[in-house]
Amino acid sequence: MRNLESYKVIFWDFDGVIMDSMPVRNKGFEVVLKDFPKAQVDDLIKFHLENGGLSRYVKFRYFFEEIRKEIVSEEKIKELASEFSIIMKKLLVDDSLLISDSLDFIQKNHLNYKMHIVSGSDQDELRFLCGKIGIARYFSSVHGSPTAKTELVNRLLLKHDYEKDKCVLIGDSINDYEAASSNKIDFMGYNQLALRNKGRFYITSFSKL
Incomplete structure (x- = not known):
C-alpha cells in the first residue's frame, strides 16, 4: 500500500x-435562506453535507432549480453567495x-x-x-x-x-x-x-x- x-x-x-467548518457552513445556509421554508432549507443542507466538495454557487442553484423547481438568475446566485461569504468571514476566523x-x-x-x-x-x-x-x-x-x-x-x-x-x-x-x-x-x-x-x-x- x-x-x-x-x-x-x-x-x-x-x-x-x-x-x-461544516457546522458553521450549515448555519450560513440557514441564515441566508431564512425566508424560505425550513423543510426546503433542510433538503439543501442534506445535499450540502453529501456534496461537500461542490461550490456554494452550485448548491444555491440546486436549491432553486431542484428543490424549489424555479428559475433563478445568475445575479441572485451571486448575491446569495456574497451574503454567505460575509457570514463565513465572521464565523470561520477561529483557529x-x-x-x-x-x-x-x-x-x-x-x-x-x-x-x-x-x-x-x-x-x-x-x-x-x-x-x-x-x-x-x-x-x-x-x-x-x-x-x-x-x-x-x-x-x-x-x-x-x-x-x-x-x-x-x-x-x-x-x-x-x-x-x-x-x-x-x-x-x-x-x-x-x-x-x-x-x-x-x-x-x-x-x-x-
Missing part, C-alpha cells in the same frame, strides 16, 4: 479536512476549528511536499481565512470556487507540469474522489468513513501514517 512518502505533491480539500491531526502533519511536512488547497469554498474567502488563521504559508497556493475542483486540479497539474503518479488529493467527499479520478491522480479519503473503499488508501489518522 502506497503511503504519503511516495508522493511529491498533495492537493488538500479544506472543509472537513483542514478545518471542521480552534482547525483539525489538529491534519494540521500537525501539514506543519511538520510542508517543506517535504508541494502542497495546494483545492476547495469548493469561495477562493477569495478561503485565501482571507488562511491568511487570518496563519496557515497560508504552508501552501504553494490556495484555490477555490467558482472554478470547479476538477478544473482547479487540472490547471495546477498543467501549470507545474506535475507527474500525476506523484500527486495525491486528500478529501472527505465523493466530489473530491471524482476530481482526483477525472484527473487520473490518486485519492485518499479522510474524516468520512463513506470513502473508506474509495481511492488508494483511507487515512484514519495522519499520526498513524
Whole structure:
C-alpha cells in the first residue's frame, strides 16, 4: 500500500479536512435562506453535507432549480453567495476549528511536499481565512470556487507540469474522489468513513501514517 512518502505533491480539500467548518457552513445556509421554508432549507443542507466538495454557487442553484423547481438568475446566485461569504468571514476566523491531526502533519511536512488547497469554498474567502488563521504559508497556493475542483486540479497539474503518479488529493467527499479520478491522480479519503473503499488508501489518522 502506497503511503504519503511516495508522493511529491498533495492537493488538500479544506472543509472537513483542514478545518471542521461544516457546522458553521450549515448555519450560513440557514441564515441566508431564512425566508424560505425550513423543510426546503433542510433538503439543501442534506445535499450540502453529501456534496461537500461542490461550490456554494452550485448548491444555491440546486436549491432553486431542484428543490424549489424555479428559475433563478445568475445575479441572485451571486448575491446569495456574497451574503454567505460575509457570514463565513465572521464565523470561520477561529483557529480552534482547525483539525489538529491534519494540521500537525501539514506543519511538520510542508517543506517535504508541494502542497495546494483545492476547495469548493469561495477562493477569495478561503485565501482571507488562511491568511487570518496563519496557515497560508504552508501552501504553494490556495484555490477555490467558482472554478470547479476538477478544473482547479487540472490547471495546477498543467501549470507545474506535475507527474500525476506523484500527486495525491486528500478529501472527505465523493466530489473530491471524482476530481482526483477525472484527473487520473490518486485519492485518499479522510474524516468520512463513506470513502473508506474509495481511492488508494483511507487515512484514519495522519499520526498513524
